[in-house]
Amino acid sequence: MPRVPVEPRREFLKQGLAIGLAAAVGRSLRPGPLLAASLDPDPEVPNAQVAQILKDLFGDRPIRRGQVLLDMPVVAEDGRVVPVIIEAPGLPMTAENYVKAVHLIVDHNPDPHLAAFDVTPAVGKLSLQFRIKMKRTTWVRAIVETSTGEVWADYARVSVSLNGCG
Amino acid sequence: MYATVGDARIRVPARIQQGDIIPVHAIVQHPMDTGFFRSADGEPIPAYFIQDVTVVYAGQQVAHFRWTSGISRDPVVTFTLIADREGPLTIRWIDNKGAVFEQTAPIAFSTT
Numbered sequence: 001m002p003r004v005p006v007e008p009r010r011e012f013l014k015q016g017l018a019i020g021l022a023a024a025v026g027r028s029l030r031p032g033p034l035l036a037a038s039l040d041p042d043p044e045v046p047n048a049q050v051a052q053i054l055k056d057l058f059g060d061r062p063i064r065r066g067q068v069l070l071d072m073p074v075v076a077e078d079g080r081v082v083p084v085i086i087e088a089p090g091l092p093m094t095a096e097n098y099v100k101a102v103h104l105i106v107d108h109n110p111d112p113h114l115a116a117f118d119v120t121p122a123v124g125k126l127s128l129q130f131r132i133k134m135k136r137t138t139w140v141r142a143i144v145e146t147s148t149g150e151v152w153a154d155y156a157r158v159s160v161s162l163n164g165c166g
Numbered sequence: 167m168y169a170t171v172g173d174a175r176i177r178v179p180a181r182i183q184q185g186d187i188i189p190v191h192a193i194v195q196h197p198m199d200t201g202f203f204r205s206a207d208g209e210p211i212p213a214y215f216i217q218d219v220t221v222v223y224a225g226q227q228v229a230h231f232r233w234t235s236g237i238s239r240d241p242v243v244t245f246t247l248i249a250d251r252e253g254p255l256t257i258r259w260i261d262n263k264g265a266v267f268e269q270t271a272p273i274a275f276s277t278t
Contacts, residue, residue: 080238080239081238082238106236109236110200110202110236111234111235111236113234114233114234114236114237115231115232115233115234115236115237116231116232117229117230117231117232117245118229118230118231118232119228119229119245120227120228120229122223122226122228122229122247122248123228123229123245123246123247123248124187124246124247124248125187125246127189127244127245127246128243128244128245129242129243129244129245130237130238130241130242130243130244131237131238131241131242132236132237132238133200133235133236133237133238164238165200165202165236
């Protein structure tokens with residue numbers, strides 16, 4: 001099966017950030033990481049089904065944006081094969097504190113909780129690549145749970161041209 | 167049109183030094199039917215997909231993936247592994263009908 005190139009969404013967002021910074025010279029600037037986060041648009045409010053999934057998984061723990069990188073194409077022409085890359089370069093992978101699970105949630109898929117990946121410090125770093133099906137244009141959530149109970153997330157909005165779920 | 171359901175391959179780097187964090191690529195042939203489609207003559211195609219993937223390295227379970235039919239057909243997955251000892255790397259895929267598919271790749275260190 002041919003490999004589907006991943007559009008460099010992260011690079012695109014960074015370029016957008018650079019342009020935004022240039023435009024914002026002279027205005028009050030917040031620190032870099034916060035600014036970067038603020039330029040990524042917020043995902044839509046979870047629908048009832050997604051909200052229930054999040055509640056079942058994480059209870060009342062806050063889901064903070066950061067630490068996780070979800071890389072997906074901005075436009076997925078074929079919803080049957082959409083590449084996903086999830087990484088968390090900033091999170092430790094030691095015996096005392098490690099990423100223990102990664103959840104992928106696709107808001108408007110028939111089964112939104114698409115996959116969960118349980119990992120251990122033996123993987124060295126969190127870096128996962130795989131391919132999914134998407135029904136239609138929607139937000140995708142990559143949510144990481146650490147062994148200490150922290151919950152981190154990144155979000156991507158993917159436009160789907162061809163329904164891959166039937 | 168499938169090779170054979172359950173045919174699986176694992177790819178690891180040809181040269182591994184002890185302590186390297188290596189990428190592991192794995193693919194298994196599977197239709198990953200969602201249950202939402204119908205065949206050409208109108209019959210529903212029942213759900214048929216890999217739902218459980220276990221990764222065992224030198225006798226220790228290092229990862230476990232829980233999948234749905236939302237994973238694309240002929241599932242590929244790439245992850246990393248700290249190559250800190252020599253031994254077999256075994257991946258076991260289990261589908262929703264209980265079939266078990268397994269593949270093993272040796273993790274061995276280069277001598278030079």
